[in-house]
Amino acid sequence: MKKLAYLLQSKQVSSIELVEKYLAQIEASEKKLNALITVDKKGALQAAREADQRWKKGENRSPWDGIPIVLKDNISTRGMRTTCASKILADYVPLYDASVVTLLRKQGLPILGKANLDEFAMGSSTEYSSFGVTVNPFDGNRVAGGSSGGSAAAVAAGETPWALGTDTGGSIRQPAAFCGVVGLKPTYGRVSRYGVVALAPSLDQVGPLAKTVEDAAILFSILAGTDPKDATSANAQEFNVPNWDDALIKGLKIGIPKEFFGEGLHPEVEEAVRRALQILEEEGALLVPLSLSTNVYAIDTYLTIVTAEASSSLARYDGVRYGQRKEGADSNTMFAKTRGEGFGAEVKRRIMLGTYVLGAGHYEDFYEQAQKVRTLIKDDLQSAWEKADLIITPTTPTTAFKIGEKRNPLEMYLSDLYTAIANLGGIPALSLPCGKDSRSLPIGLQIMANHFQEELMFQAAYFLEKKLLGRA
Amino acid sequence: MIDREEVIRIAALARLDLSEEEIEKYQRDLTDFLTACAQLKKVDVSQLRATSHAVTIKPRLRQDRVGPSLKQTDVLSGGADVQDGFFRVPRIVEGQG
Amino acid sequence: MSRKYDTVIGLEIHVALLTESKFLCSCSTEFGAPPNSHCCPICLGLPGSLPAINAKAVEYAVIAGSALNCVINPFSKFDRKNYFYPDLPKAYQITQDAYPICGPGYLDYYVQDKLERTKIVRIHLEEEAGKLIHSGESIIDSEYSLVDYNRAGIPLIEIVTAPDITAPEQARLFLEQLRLVMNYIQVSDTKMEEGSLRCDANISLKPKGSPVLGTKVEIKNLNSFRALERALEFEKERQREVLEQGGQIEQESRTWDERAGKTMTMRSKADAPDYRFFPDPNLPPLNLDPVWIENLKKSLPELPLERLHRLKDQDRLSHYEAAFLVNYPDFGDLFEKVKVTFPEPKAIVNLLMGDYARLAREHGHLNPVRLGELLQLLADEVINKNQGKDILEELFKTEEDSPAEIVEKRGWRMLSDAAQLRKVVEGILADNPDLVGRFRNGENKLFGFFIGQVMRATEGKADPEVVNNLLREELEGGRN
Numbered sequence A: 001m002k003k004l005a006y007l008l009q010s011k012q013v014s015s016i017e018l019v020e021k022y023l024a025q026i027e028a029s030e031k032k033l034n035a036l037i038t039v040d041k042k043g044a045l046q047a048a049r050e051a052d053q054r055w056k057k058g059e060n061r062s063p064w065d066g067i068p069i070v071l072k073d074n075i076s077t078r079g080m081r082t083t084c085a086s087k088i089l090a091d092y093v094p095l096y097d098a099s100v101v102t103l104l105r106k107q108g109l110p111i112l113g114k115a116n117l118d119e120f121a122m123g124s125s126t127e128y129s130s131f132g133v134t135v136n137p138f139d140g141n142r143v144a145g146g147s148s149g150g151s152a153a154a155v156a157a158g159e160t161p162w163a164l165g166t167d168t169g170g171s172i173r174q175p176a177a178f179c180g181v182v183g184l185k186p187t188y189g190r191v192s193r194y195g196v197v198a199l200a201p202s203l204d205q206v207g208p209l210a211k212t213v214e215d216a217a218i219l220f221s222i223l224a225g226t227d228p229k230d231a232t233s234a235n236a237q238e239f240n241v242p243n244w245d246d247a248l249i250k251g252l253k254i255g256i257p258k259e260f261f262g263e264g265l266h267p268e269v270e271e272a273v274r275r276a277l278q279i280l281e282e283e284g285a286l287l288v289p290l291s292l293s294t295n296v297y298a299i300d301t302y303l304t305i306v307t308a309e310a311s312s313s314l315a316r317y318d319g320v321r322y323g324q325r326k327e328g329a330d331s332n333t334m335f336a337k338t339r340g341e342g343f344g345a346e347v348k349r350r351i352m353l354g355t356y357v358l359g360a361g362h363y364e365d366f367y368e369q370a371q372k373v374r375t376l377i378k379d380d381l382q383s384a385w386e387k388a389d390l391i392i393t394p395t396t397p398t399t400a401f402k403i404g405e406k407r408n409p410l411e412m413y414l415s416d417l418y419t420a421i422a423n424l425g426g427i428p429a430l431s432l433p434c435g436k437d438s439r440s441l442p443i444g445l446q447i448m449a450n451h452f453q454e455e456l457m458f459q460a461a462y463f464l465e466k467k468l469l470g471r472a
Numbered sequence B: 001m002i003d004r005e006e007v008i009r010i011a012a013l014a015r016l017d018l019s020e021e022e023i024e025k026y027q028r029d030l031t032d033f034l035t036a037c038a039q040l041k042k043v044d045v046s047q048l049r050a051t052s053h054a055v056t057i058k059p060r061l062r063q064d065r066v067g068p069s070l071k072q073t074d075v076l077s078g079g080a081d082v083q084d085g086f087f088r089v090p091r092i093v094e095g096q097g
Numbered sequence C: 001m002s003r004k005y006d007t008v009i010g011l012e013i014h015v016a017l018l019t020e021s022k023f024l025c026s027c028s029t030e031f032g033a034p035p036n037s038h039c040c041p042i043c044l045g046l047p048g049s050l051p052a053i054n055a056k057a058v059e060y061a062v063i064a065g066s067a068l069n070c071v072i073n074p075f076s077k078f079d080r081k082n083y084f085y086p087d088l089p090k091a092y093q094i095t096q097d098a099y100p101i102c103g104p105g106y107l108d109y110y111v112q113d114k115l116e117r118t119k120i121v122r123i124h125l126e127e128e129a130g131k132l133i134h135s136g137e138s139i140i141d142s143e144y145s146l147v148d149y150n151r152a153g154i155p156l157i158e159i160v161t162a163p164d165i166t167a168p169e170q171a172r173l174f175l176e177q178l179r180l181v182m183n184y185i186q187v188s189d190t191k192m193e194e195g196s197l198r199c200d201a202n203i204s205l206k207p208k209g210s211p212v213l214g215t216k217v218e219i220k221n222l223n224s225f226r227a228l229e230r231a232l233e234f235e236k237e238r239q240r241e242v243l244e245q246g247g248q249i250e251q252e253s254r255t256w257d258e259r260a261g262k263t264m265t266m267r268s269k270a271d272a273p274d275y276r277f278f279p280d281p282n283l284p285p286l287n288l289d290p291v292w293i294e295n296l297k298k299s300l301p302e303l304p305l306e307r308l309h310r311l312k313d314q315d316r317l318s319h320y321e322a323a324f325l326v327n328y329p330d331f332g333d334l335f336e337k338v339k340v341t342f343p344e345p346k347a348i349v350n351l352l353m354g355d356y357a358r359l360a361r362e363h364g365h366l367n368p369v370r371l372g373e374l375l376q377l378l379a380d381e382v383i384n385k386n387q388g389k390d391i392l393e394e395l396f397k398t399e400e401d402s403p404a405e406i407v408e409k410r411g412w413r414m415l416s417d418a419a420q421l422r423k424v425v426e427g428i429l430a431d432n433p434d435l436v437g438r439f440r441n442g443e444n445k446l447f448g449f450f451i452g453q454v455m456r457a458t459e460g461k462a463d464p465e466v467v468n469n470l471l472r473e474e475l476e477g478g479r480n
Helices: A002-009 A015-033 A041-057 A099-106 A149-156 A173-179 A213-223 A267-282 A293-316 A331-342 A345-358 A364-384 A409-416 A420-425 A454-469 B004-013 B020-042 B072-077 C055-067 C168-184 C225-244 C290-298 C304-313 C319-327 C329-341 C345-363 C368-379 C385-397 C403-410 C418-431 C433-440 C446-457 C464-477
Strands: A036-039 A069-072 A111-115 A139-143 A162-167 A182-185 A205-210 A253-257 A286-290 A390-394 A429-436 A442-449 B086-090 C005-016 C079-082 C092-095 C105-111 C114-127 C131-134 C144-148 C155-161 C197-207 C217-222 C252-257 C262-268
Touching (some): A002 A015, A015 A111, A015 A149, A041 A111, A069 A149, A099 A213, A149 A162, A162 A173, A162 A213, A173 A442, A213 A454, A253 A267, A267 A442, A293 B020, A364 B020, A390 A454, A442 A454, C005 C225, C055 C155, C055 C168, C168 C225, C168 C304, C168 C329, C197 C225, C225 C252, C304 C319, C345 C368, C368 C385, C418 C446, C433 C446, C446 C464
Antiparallel strands (some): B086 C144, C005 C155, C005 C197, C114 C155
16 A cells, blocks of 8 residues: 555556556456445546545645545445445435544545445355345355455455455454455454444444555554544544564464364364464464463354344334335334345344343343353453463454355354454454465464554564565 | 244334244244353353443543534435425324224 | 222423433434424434433433432443334434432422422433324324424433322422422423423322232323323222222323323233343443532532522511412522512512512513612602502513602602691591591491592502591591
């Protein structure tokens, strides 16, 4: 990205040329990929023209003024439809911009379009989109992952230099791993959620997806900070891209939780991650074996909380104020028909589960119990930070699976096995490509850090990226 | 196994109009899910407080100042049925008229 | 009936807080704007929008709780109450369930001359729903309804009382006192007709003296003080009849039909909704500074009951007079201001409760300094009562001239000179010899006639006391 910025600054390339280049790539690859739900050619070109004007007058808004971006289609964009990949919002046009969109516009980033996802971000494969599945750029028979599958695939295929995704249980990191890009789920509260359509508000975070660690860090620096519109946004937590320093690796304590290297982990994935760990060790990092024994509860805890919060967050789609409506003789019938027809199977399943676990007589046994186990998991993570500065695990147990392979919902939920814990704990976690399997499918490595320790995480990722992939 | 009546009750509570097949499907899914979650119930959490927020955040309160509202035409622009500046909904009390 | 059963009543009162902007967004709370013109992504519940708590609403809730002698909880939480209704934009209401902002308290108030206490169980903060306008006469016979979300998101406090109210009239008096307290602390305009004060009531009967509560019925749609009392009276009788015929009271929600004058079933317990309360993940718990809470408590204004007792004890007013000044705080405030220049409480309250009250309701209040001056003229016997009335009317037209100046300009000064008045009296007696004769023969009521004649002759300026003495002297001197 620094290179693009330099080219823009030195007038060797214009924003229009950049946007046209990416639009051409979109044109070329979309038929196969289906990464995007909406392409805003006109809007992106207009924004690029304005950026070029600013550069001409030396009034550029930032070094990235005119470098375009793609947003996951659950991030509200004023005047540009935001579907959440749901039939119920197929024609919904927001009246306002999400706070992260405002930040991007302030920096001058043209928006190329909106990326595909599992409906309302519920899923791990983008198969649950009412706009069709997104295909993995590395293998046309495989999924791109999810729920930010469109964002990850678009970056991997060069349709955009970077993208925004959202992550509730792994929805940025898992598709990043499957598509061979870098994806960050920031510390809970570090990036505003205002305008990001809720799945589970106590777990959701917006984050960057990019080709390189540095690009992800740059995009994160644009996003991070306090937002008065989001009561859960943290105070004074800006982020500046650090000066990269390999010397930090020496003496760094890297936690290796044994539960993340056990049964179910594909040997090729394990091998790639272990190789990366070895590189760190050779540079002087200390590998600290540790245990996150509570991870065994992570998926069930996560599912209970997600379904409960989602059942409430998605109650507003009742056909009155916005969204599609199916008429009925009375209001309740109208609500039920609107929702019954507007939502896809997975969304309805989660609403059913969530309604059950919050219901009278079940709340203490399920929802409250899950919240208490969440405390246990948080405590487990906290004690890990007494032994380690960072924790490294595989991002996913396997590489990208085949489209249609996982028919059982519980099996699909296991895709988040290594990632959900970071959302439950509110900690930052990043997925970094660390090699390929024998089918040439990308493998992802996950780095987790304590709250607000993104910088250290980025330093380690940057170092690894350089060593692993020979990127400078 | 979660019984059928319970599935119908939950669907009504969540305002989801479900087909016969869906009712059967969610009956199975709910049962599977609850079976899987059963292990959670066994965890001893008697000494723990519930976590309802990922990180402890000091609440930030807003000053009582009026800001701009949306234009009425914009507010109504997404409504499927609007009349005279209002959103319109069919009868609220069921089974009459 | 009260011989066989005790009546048990508890109230749930919603008070809209008088903030400029809504509870969770910055839209205006102004009443009466065009429909759906005070709406934004937050109060419309647009996808992705998030709530941001209005500090003033929290402050007002703490003030209200303090005025109702409640425990203020520094730690409180916001929950979602999930239910579908066309006026509820997010299909959940942000409220406080498990951890409300105010805990137990009480309110003291008079029922006739007896001081009663009703316990407050809790007060919590929540957001208001939108407003529905039904196409038909009522919600039941309406083919469709129209929704206006201007009201959605206005801050409310819900005050829940213990079931310690024993009669419908007492419930009304409690609510009136509560409203007065809310007005005194200026957290709400409490207009029942605009819905900024609303009340639901729970009522049950139990055998006299029994410690076991009966099955309660909730009554909704009580839009006035009168409706509250009437609905409770009706429901009390209805329940008594059911019980006396050996029937059982169903636990249910009933609605008050003002025109029919009766309560009707709305929802039985079997249909009671499952609200699925859970902590709103979008709002961190409140952690209020105890020092801040203490300071708010300390800066509470004088409350109605304190004022009543002060007026009775210090100003020696009767309960009736004191209650008048307390219940009409504008009169109470004026009373205090007049007292600064004219420290005679009884005389002030007599003036305020008399013709002044009628005129002030029509024209608004007068300058307290002017009222003090008027009272002083009366006290100094410069003018008589009738002239006082005239001056009052004059002041309501213009306050440019002081009462003294009006007296001068109109020559309304009271005529007290005995010699001058004696001439008038003698003249009138001389003009009416037969009437004088009849009086002297015992027709006492004619005395008034003579007084009237003197007043007329002096254009009402004569000092009635002097005239009275003179007449007695002249008439009774020659009585048979």
